[in-house]
Amino acid sequence: MGAEGTTVDTAGNAPPGQAFPRRAQTFPELTTQEIARMRGFGDIRTYRDGEKLFETGKPGPGMFVILSGHVAITQRDGLGHVTPVINQGPGQFLAEIGQLSGRVALVDGRAEGDVETLLIPPERLRALLVAEADLGERIMRALILRRVSLIQAGAGGPVLIGPSDSSGVIRLQGFLTRNGFPHHLLDPATDHDAAELIVRYSPSPTDWPLAVTAAGTVLRNPGETELARALGMIGGSTDHKIYDVAIVGCGPAGLATAVYAASEGLSVVVTDARSYGGQAGASARIENYLGFPTGIAGQALAGRAFSQAQKFGADIIIPTAVKSLDCSRTDGAFALALDGGETLRAKSVVVASGARYRRPEIENLDKFEGRGVWYWASPIEARLCAKQDIGLVGGGNSAGQAAVFLSGHARKVHMVIRGGGLGASMSRYLIERIEATPNIELMFNTEVVALEGTEGVSLERVRWRSRLSGEEDSAAIRNLFLFAGADPATGWLDGCGVTLDRGGFVVTGAQSEQNLGRPVTPLETSVPGVFAVGDVRSGSVKRVGGAIGEGAQVVAALHAFLGDTAKPAL
Structure with a gap:
């Protein structure tokens, strides 16, 4: 069921030159x-x-x-x-x-x-x-x-109708692509069917894009959750089931936990507010992950793990945000309130909600998000940068991978770094590649201070300032990519008793004062039965390999907490 979308003759043969690959x-x-x-x-x-x-x-x-x-x-x-x-x-x-x-x-x-x-x-x-x-x-x-x-x-999914460079189209294309869901785009400026639909529905600028489901339902500029429900991406109710473990976050740490826990017979549910892959999914090429000497795209790595988790029976609910965690365990299970009004119940919880790229203090930033300001560098955004000067803020591995990837599309990449070097925050192989790429300009001890353009339409100019001299300069830049630091996604833990550090990251093991006097595993929080792995955990190494390792490691602690004698994950 399902194929490449190539037309065939009545005998089931593809036309010459259109045979299915492999x-x-x-x-x-x-x-x-x-x-x-x-x-x-x-x-x-x-x-x-x-x-x-x-x-x-x-x-x-x-x-x-x-x-x-x-x-x-x-x-x-x-x-x-x-x-x-x-x-x-x-x-x-x-x-x-x-x-x-x-x-x-x-x-x-x-x-x-x-x-x-x-x-x-x-x-x-x-x-x-x-x-x-x-x-x-x-x-x-x-x-x-x-x-x-x-x-x-582009077969089998919704039809998106709107200008290919509109913020709404890019937003929905990014959401569907990151979740591995097929779709195709029709531009009313060039496609007759799309133009006819536009005439019929007469959308205002705020209605872009239109999304047409296979059943013919037309959605006007839908949110991700609205579109996901219309497409059947979100499964049925889980209100009446108690899982062994609920994993909040579907990045590398959450996926690793799901694969190892489900493969060992635990009933597993995973939620994520956006898509599988987390920040790692934004990496154009990860070259220092064990077993991939030629590198692998973050989205490809996450996609394989996502398929593995499904193979072993993990229930994955995307996009669904967890609003709060109730640790009272009145019926022996934790209760997780979801944004759709449902409640998930599980005997244990793994916090793998990761961290989100920080919104720097930049004048007019909110006016251009999705209209020239991006927190993700995929082929969808890259096509907007063809033969343009672009800006990129950040000095970590994700920023470096994005800079190298975008340099293959843009005329010039202005890479803005607050510090005086890259050695403390970026892998050496990436530093060497950036230094060898002629169209990447490194701007150390510099910060972006303001954005200019037509409000609600597009970014046109970026202004930055030297942190040493105070001098300001600017350039005609229509696309700015932000990979500046990260804030933990832990707001949903407020009031549940889980200890956080000053930065909002989850404290685990003996670091927590509330854990003094009781034996705890290194990944257990101050609340028995609640564990934390990956970037959201205080003191984690913030690397894909580390996150996956913690996801595997925590399964042994889950077995111990649940009283299971099954062999722990290797």
């Missing part, structure tokens, strides 16, 4: 013996000619293995366009990565003639992937490649 891995054919091994995980389902097995925008029932007959896969968008994708027959299976957690289908599957299938629901599919290692590896690779193909083709 087709054999994306659409493997199962042997009779392999199907026999899978039968214990599913049930036989039959379908008549023309009957739908699954439908775009509706929760998928799981993975279908075709035993006889053929199924036509088509893409359908909210504008009424239906595009053939591929035909699949006996020995092939229909699913993509979303079916590990019962998410909505992104394409339609219709029986062509009578069809007999083996339907494997999500929970049994996860069991199959674990129990049948070799076969599970082939299936998992195919599920991931199919989602990648859908994303690359």
Whole structure:
């Protein structure tokens, strides 16, 4: 279920030059013996000619293995366009990565003639992937490649309508991209269908962009949560379930905790207010993470971990913010109040909410956020910088990775650093790369003080000041990237008894005065059963590798707290 979005002929063959990349891995054919091994995980389902097995925008029932007959896969968008994708027959299976957690289908599957299938629901599919290692590896690779193909083709998701450089379009594109959800953009200036829709709905400037779901629902400049609910990205209610562990934050630390805890049999739920990956997801290339000698994009690393967590059965709820934590444990469980009005309950809690890039004291900053001021450097923002001078504030690894990435698009990168050097805050390999990049200008002992432009429209000029001489200068800069320090995301912990340090980071282990006199693990907070990992933890090393290590390490402490004798994470 799901493919690259390439049109095919009636025989299911792609036109010349449009074949699926890695087709054999994306659409493997199962042997009779392999199907026999899978039968214990599913049930036989039959379908008549023309009957739908699954439908775009509706929760998928799981993975279908075709035993006889053929199924036509088509893409359908909210504008009424239906595009053939591929035909699949006996020995092939229909699913993509979303079916590990019962998410909505992104394409339609219709029986062509009578069809007999083996339907494997999500929970049994996860069991199959674990129990049948070799076969599970082939299936998992195919599920991931199919989602990648859908994303690359912009197939199966919402249609965004609006100017490609508008702040609303960039905001929603960034949200969908960071969450691995396919979509495509139509600009009314060049696309006839988009122009017709604009005439019909007559949006005002504040309505941009329009988002059209597969069901034809039109949303005017929706918020991320509103769009996510309309697309079925947020699953069903969890009000009546008590999890072993609730993880707040889906960055590297939270994902590592989810993978190790779920793989060892704990029931796990993970929430995040934005997307999986956290700040690490903004890294264009991480080159000093163990096992990736050529480097890996932060979003790619997070995407693999996200798929792993789903494979082992972790429930992941994005975007959903936790408003508060109740540590009274009146029924033996912590209560986490969510922004949608629901309550999560869990026997233990892992705080992995990370830190957010700081908003520096810059004149007019709020007027240009999303209109030339960015806290993320992805290909979406990079396309706006083509052959322009841009500004970048910050001296840490994330700033360095962004500067190198953006230098490949911009004419010149003005890198503004408050301190007198980079050695104390940035890895040496990044410093050497920045120094070797001719279009990156380092401006030490300097700070941005003001922004100029057309309010509510676009940034046009940036002014900065030397912290040594006090002299000011400016440049025509339409895009400014801010990676200046980080503030912990711990406001939701107010009043629950968890000790914070002066900077607002979570204190763990023997550092907390409230822990004196009781044995505690290094990652446990002042509240028994509440742990903290990653950037949000006071004294953490603020590196991807460190965050992932803490996420693995905390699982042993979770087992101990829960009274489980299972083998701890390695």
